[in-house]
Structures are given as C-alpha cells and as structure tokens.
Amino acid sequence: MPAAPIHTSNKVRLLSLDVFRGLTIAAMTLVNNPGDWGHIYTPLEHSEWNGCTPTDLIFPFFxxxxxxxxxxxxxxxxxxxxxxxxxxxxxxRRTIILMLITWATQLLLRWNFDLAHLRLPGVLPRIALxxxxxxxxxxxxxxxxxxxxxxxxxxxxxxxxxxxxxxxxxxxxxxxxxxxxxxxxxxxxxxxxxxxxxxxxxxxxxxxxxxxxxxxxxxxxxxxxxxxxxxxxxxxxxxxxxxxxxxxxxxxxxxxxxxxxxxxxxxxxxxxxxxxxxxxxxxxxxxxxxQGKKRFTYPFVVFGANAITAYVLSGIMPHYLYMIKIGGKNFYQLLFEPYFSPVNASLVAAIFIVILLWLIMWVLYLRKIFIKI
Structure with missing residues (x-):
C-alpha cells in the first residue's frame, strides 16, 4: 500500500523504493485528474478491456x-x-483503517451518506487485503x-x-x-x-x-x-x-x-x-x-514519504477545487480551456493538480509530518 519510507535493518534508507513510490503517486494523480475526461491522450487512459497502457501499470506497481x-x-x-x-x-488494524478510509472518502465526496449504494470494493480495499x-x-x-x-x-x-x-x-x-x-x-x-x-x-x-x-x-x-x-x-x-x-x-x-x-x-x-x-x-x-545519483530524487521522495496522504488528497482536493467558480466558471475553464487545444488543456490542468498536491506534500515534508496508519 502507499506507505511510509522504508529503512533497511542498518537504518540506511532504501531511497530507490521511495522514489519509485513517489513517481507512481505523481503518475496516478496525473491520470486521475484530467481537466476534461472527454479529451485525454491515449497513454493516459486505461485500456478499454484487453491490453495494457502506461496508466494500467500504476495500480499493480503499488x-x-x-x-x-x-x-x-x-x-x-x-x-x-x-x-x-x-x-x-x-x-x-491497518487493513481495516484502509477500507474505512475508502468508504469515508466516498461519503465525503457525495455528502448524501447513501450507505445503500456504497461501493464496497475499490483500490484501497484491494491493497489492504x-x-x-x-x-x-x-x-x-x-x-x-x-x-x-x-x-x-x-x-x-x-x-x-x-x-x-x-x-x-x-x-x-x-x-x-x-x-x-x-x-x-x-x-x-x-x-x-x-x-x-x-x-x-x-x-x-x-x-x-x-x-x-x-x-x-x-x-x-x-x-x-x-x-x-x-x-x-x-x-x-x-x-x-x-x-x-x-x-x-x-x-x-x-x-x-x-x-x-x-x-x-x-x-x-x-x-x-x-x-x-x-x-x-x-x-x-x-x-x-x-551509483549514488540522488540529485533528481527530492521531488519524488516528497510524494513517497507521505504516500497515503497524497493518495487520499489526490481524490478529494480536485473534487472541491472544481466546485469553486468565478463568474460561473471553474479554474479549468478560466485558466486552461481558452488558451490550449482541448487535449492539451486537459493535460496542463492535470499537471497543475500534480504540482498543487506536491506543494502540500512539500509543506508536510519540511515540517517532518508523516501521516501513518
């Protein structure tokens, strides 16, 4: 599951695992938050059925x-x-908490608390099991x-x-x-x-x-x-x-x-x-x-060090961000749609969400706040 940084028995950080995890979190946020679901580059979509796109790799990598x-x-x-x-x-205990996080997130996004139609399976429940x-x-x-x-x-x-x-x-x-x-x-x-x-x-x-x-x-x-x-x-x-x-x-x-x-x-x-x-x-x-080539790792470590928090926020934050409207238009319609082609506007908006989420994770990282379960 998205987890805290891993250390070896002699307290040496397995930095590559943190980076790999952080890169996966960033990719997940990118593909899950396009500006317009009707305009997406093919590699950023799931396969319709058989086959495997780069997007299909994210969940199994977790x-x-x-x-x-x-x-x-x-x-x-x-x-x-x-x-x-x-x-x-x-x-x-961690398994149960992960499942509860999934169901609570669904209810939080709907605000109707419709338990009769609550989806029980999901990404986090499968990771938990x-x-x-x-x-x-x-x-x-x-x-x-x-x-x-x-x-x-x-x-x-x-x-x-x-x-x-x-x-x-x-x-x-x-x-x-x-x-x-x-x-x-x-x-x-x-x-x-x-x-x-x-x-x-x-x-x-x-x-x-x-x-x-x-x-x-x-x-x-x-x-x-x-x-x-x-x-x-x-x-x-x-x-x-x-x-x-x-x-x-x-x-x-x-x-x-x-x-x-x-x-x-x-x-x-x-x-x-x-x-x-x-x-x-x-x-x-x-x-x-x-080889010790670590100069490029910092951005991904920031994501990887608080992966469970980044995972949850990647689903909640964009939902409420799109609810904020100025003159009847949301941030995508104001900042991206008028200035790019439809598919590029959708991609740039997704990149914007990734950067915004990273900034939140960066603040947590600087303050040494690591939320674990």
Missing part, C-alpha cells in the same frame, strides 16, 4: 511495492522472534512456500476463469458482465455495492484479489532478493533485469489465450506488470542506491 515494503519492514522483526501475533493484529495476506504469509511461511502460493494463485485463477461455467450463463468467459468474477460480486456484494458506472461488475472485485495477491508476492520475492547480503549489488541488479524480462516474455505468451487485462487482473497481467515493475525498480536501485 501492489508490487507492498510486497517489497513488507520484506523491509518485517525482516528484522521476523528474525528477532518478535511477537508475530501482535504484528498480525497491527496489520489487521493483499497487504494483510502477504504479511501473514511472510511471517508464517518459507520463501519456497510463498513461491508455490504465487504459482497456485496465478494458475488457479486461470483455471477458474477459463474452465468453470458461470451460473446463468452456462459457459466460462472473460467478458465484463458475464465472467465468473462478476457473477460472484453480484451474488455476494449485490449490484448496489459495485462499481457505480455499471452496477453489474467491478474491476476490483472479490475473485480478482487472488491474482492481485500474486502481484504482492512478486514484489515480496524481489524484496527478499534485494535484502540478500551474500550477493554483490551488480549481481542483484542483473538478476532483477533477468527476472523482469522473463516474466514479461511469459506474460506475452500467456496473453495469447489468457489476455493481459487490468479489470480482470489476469495472470498474464500479473506477470507483465510485475516484470516491468522489477525492471523499473532495478533501474532506480542501480542509479540511486548503488
């Missing part, structure tokens, strides 16, 4: 970093024999067992989605409203608590948590590799590139019969995005933590 962060946060506690029950209870399950697995199982769980999650999900007949449909399929995951969500959560644009399926549904767990475990595997003290840094980076490339190649092959799809969080999507995240983190790690 989950990947959940896994990496757990290793750095939990390793010393696990090694020193800390009370694992207490750690699990803390993880459960993956975080909790990964924490338990890290504390209670071996690395080999986690590798088996990873494989079982991806293969098991593939078999469920492509071979199990869907009640009321009669055959397995990967269409938005008639796949097995959509049926489970409508049956358990009911349509009133699903994604508001359709009420027939949800891109963060229950069954999709299974492969999303695989994304967290992918990051945990990479974090475990990074923490090894018996390997030279260049060897670590080389193997991270190798793992990443192999994962992408397998994903592209699997895509032929189980398409890369963010909404379904297909197994091929897990490998494709996990491979790219591994390559991205390897680049950051080599440049920043190994």
């Amino acid at each position: 989950l990947f970093m959940v896994g990496v962060s757990i290793v750095y946060a939990m390793e010393s506690k696990k090694t020193n024999g800390a009370n694992q029950g207490s750690i699990i209870l803390t993880a459960l 993956v975080y909790f399950i990964c924490t338990v697995l890290y504390l209670k199982t071996s690395e080999q067992t986690r590798d088996w769980v990873f494989a079982a999650a991806l293969i098991g999900y593939y078999l469920l989605m492509t071979f199990v007949p869907v009640p009321g449909v009669g055959y397995a399929n990967l269409e938005p409203e008639t796949n097995l995951g959509a049926w489970i969500d409508r049956t358990i959560l009911t349509p009133d608590h699903l994604w508001k644009s359709s009420r027939t399926w949800d891109p963060e549904g229950l069954l999709g948590t299974l492969p999303a767990l695989g994304t967290g475990l992918f990051g945990m595997r990479v974090g475990t590799w990074l923490k090894r003290k018996d390997r030279d840094e260049s060897v670590k980076v080389s193997w991270m590139f190798t793992y990443g490339i192999i994962a992408v190649i397998i994903a592209l092959f699997w895509d032929l019969f189980f398409p890369i799809n963010k909404a379904l969080w297909t197994s091929s999507f897990v490998l494709y995005t996990g491979g790219l995240a591994t390559i991205g983190l390897a680049i950051c790690y080599w440049l920043i933590d190994v």
Whole structure:
C-alpha cells in the first residue's frame, strides 16, 4: 500500500523504493485528474478491456511495492522472534483503517451518506487485503512456500476463469458482465455495492484479489532478493533485469489465450506488470542506491514519504477545487480551456493538480509530518 519510507535493518534508507513510490503517486494523480475526461491522450487512459497502457501499470506497481515494503519492514522483526501475533493484529488494524478510509472518502465526496449504494470494493480495499495476506504469509511461511502460493494463485485463477461455467450463463468467459468474477460480486456484494458506472461488475472485485495477491508476492520475492547480503549489488541488479524480462516474455505468451487485462487482473497481467515493475525498480536501485545519483530524487521522495496522504488528497482536493467558480466558471475553464487545444488543456490542468498536491506534500515534508496508519 502507499506507505511510509522504508529503512533497511542498518537504518540506511532504501531511497530507490521511495522514489519509485513517489513517481507512481505523481503518475496516478496525473491520470486521475484530467481537466476534461472527454479529451485525454491515449497513454493516459486505461485500456478499454484487453491490453495494457502506461496508466494500467500504476495500480499493480503499488501492489508490487507492498510486497517489497513488507520484506523491509518485517525482516528484522521476523528474525528477532518478535511477537508475530501482535504484528498480525497491527496489520489487521491497518487493513481495516484502509477500507474505512475508502468508504469515508466516498461519503465525503457525495455528502448524501447513501450507505445503500456504497461501493464496497475499490483500490484501497484491494491493497489492504493483499497487504494483510502477504504479511501473514511472510511471517508464517518459507520463501519456497510463498513461491508455490504465487504459482497456485496465478494458475488457479486461470483455471477458474477459463474452465468453470458461470451460473446463468452456462459457459466460462472473460467478458465484463458475464465472467465468473462478476457473477460472484453480484451474488455476494449485490449490484448496489459495485462499481457505480455499471452496477453489474467491478474491476476490483472479490475473485480478482487472488491474482492481485500474486502481484504482492512478486514484489515480496524481489524484496527478499534485494535484502540478500551474500550477493554483490551488480549481481542483484542483473538478476532483477533477468527476472523482469522473463516474466514479461511469459506474460506475452500467456496473453495469447489468457489476455493481459487490468479489470480482470489476469495472470498474464500479473506477470507483465510485475516484470516491468522489477525492471523499473532495478533501474532506480542501480542509479540511486548503488551509483549514488540522488540529485533528481527530492521531488519524488516528497510524494513517497507521505504516500497515503497524497493518495487520499489526490481524490478529494480536485473534487472541491472544481466546485469553486468565478463568474460561473471553474479554474479549468478560466485558466486552461481558452488558451490550449482541448487535449492539451486537459493535460496542463492535470499537471497543475500534480504540482498543487506536491506543494502540500512539500509543506508536510519540511515540517517532518508523516501521516501513518
């Protein structure tokens, strides 16, 4: 989940992870806040269904970093024999708080407190569930067992989605409203608590948590590799590139019969995005933590150090900013729409939101205010 900065056991900051997290937060804010949803550059949109755009990488990169962060946060506690029950209870508390933040944010933006139509799944609930399950697995199982769980999650999900007949449909399929995951969500959560644009399926549904767990475990595997003290840094980076490339190649092959799809969080999507995240983190790690090139990192560290706050504000702040009107026009219509082409005005407005959010995070950073859960 978006989290506080991670430190190694000897208190040396893993700066590359903070930068990677901050860069992801900035990208998320950019794609979620265009000035005009009708005018967006294609790379800044989600895929309509199958496929993967740069925007589709943001959410899985967060989950990947959940896994990496757990290793750095939990390793010393696990090694020193800390009370694992207490750690699990803390993880459960954080999970519940993340879910409550999601639901409270929805109510805050609506101001009608319509609990009967409150969307229960979502980005933070999925991050919370993956975080909790990964924490338990890290504390209670071996690395080999986690590798088996990873494989079982991806293969098991593939078999469920492509071979199990869907009640009321009669055959397995990967269409938005008639796949097995959509049926489970409508049956358990009911349509009133699903994604508001359709009420027939949800891109963060229950069954999709299974492969999303695989994304967290992918990051945990990479974090475990990074923490090894018996390997030279260049060897670590080389193997991270190798793992990443192999994962992408397998994903592209699997895509032929189980398409890369963010909404379904297909197994091929897990490998494709996990491979790219591994390559991205390897680049950051080599440049920043190994080569010591840190001059460009500050803006991203500001975002990464208060990621959960930035995440929440990125959804709330623009909503209320657009409500402020002068002469019947909001800031987008006054400052950007008259001076740029429609698609560029939309992009510049999104960049403006990113800068504004960064300034808020900068003030918190300067005052050493780090909001944690």
